[in-house]
Amino acid sequence: MDGALKLWAVVAIVGLLNYVSRLSFIALFARRHVPPLLVRAFRYVPAAMLTALVLPMIVGAPGAVGFAPAPKIVAATLAGIVAFFTRSTLKTLGAGMLALWALQAASGSMG
């Protein structure tokens, strides 16, 4: 498939599916009965999906070059603690980036 066509197919289909996900319960609420098991399972979607998304960005793949670069793990852990207590994206971002830069500068000057 042509690259530009494929990109626009992704824009159209993913855009539509994302919109349907966003509208789903807002449109259906009170008109249909939602199975209690589904309601219970839904509670764990953000924790499971966001963790699965974020972890490979921090630790990489086992065996790959640069697996587990310590500064990123330390900075991400620190950012997680800030996020847990402040719930602020800006403070989490600030803490994580500053920690990473400090650790990279420290390892650079040592090595």
Place this chain on the structure above:
Amino acid sequence: MRRIASDPDFRAGFAEMVPACVAMVPFGLVCGVGAAAAGASVWGAIGLSAIVFSGAAQILAVQLLAAGAPLAVIVLTCFVAGLRFVIYSAAMAPYLRPLPARWQQGLAFLLTDQAFAASVRRFDAGADPHAGGRHFLGGGFALWMFWQATNVAGYFLGNLIPPSWSLDFAVPLCFIALVAPHFRTSPTIAAAVAAGVAVIALSGLPMKLNLIVAGVTGIVVGTLADFARERWTAR
């Protein structure tokens, strides 16, 4: 349009979203850089950011496009990553119920991680639903505008950002900001640990299929832990 722009609730929603918008600048830049690296035209990049309007889905889409993954795999991965919007939709539904259908349909398009977090706080504070709707519209509009601007800036200027800044690291940080506050109950932690172990253990799978498997594993483990906790406390 002019009437809504001068509405105090709309303006308050807009203003309160500005810190989150600032925090999303690096993420938007990274998305723009990714679209350029995947060979998208500028209109393709704008189409992605304006219509898909989800950083996670955009990053996954451009990475999978660049890797030459089949359309079905790209769509499925982005859809599963976007399933969290179903939860946000379910949580927002009771608040938006008194609004007209057209408002519900419009606001649904602007439902993002950030808008959801801001609105739930606002509605929980007991705002009247119509004021809450206008507040949501203001915040969602601010985020959408900022998102387009930063994506386009990243597309054109991304190469000027020095790699030593490690701007890519802003992406996991934005998700950490969203997920870490959830870690307050044992089933949630179980769901995250299971998903985390699975995504790393299965990272050998092609085309990021480990993401889907890990997400589903985490949801199942979290739900089972929830039942187990209920049985335990019922004794």
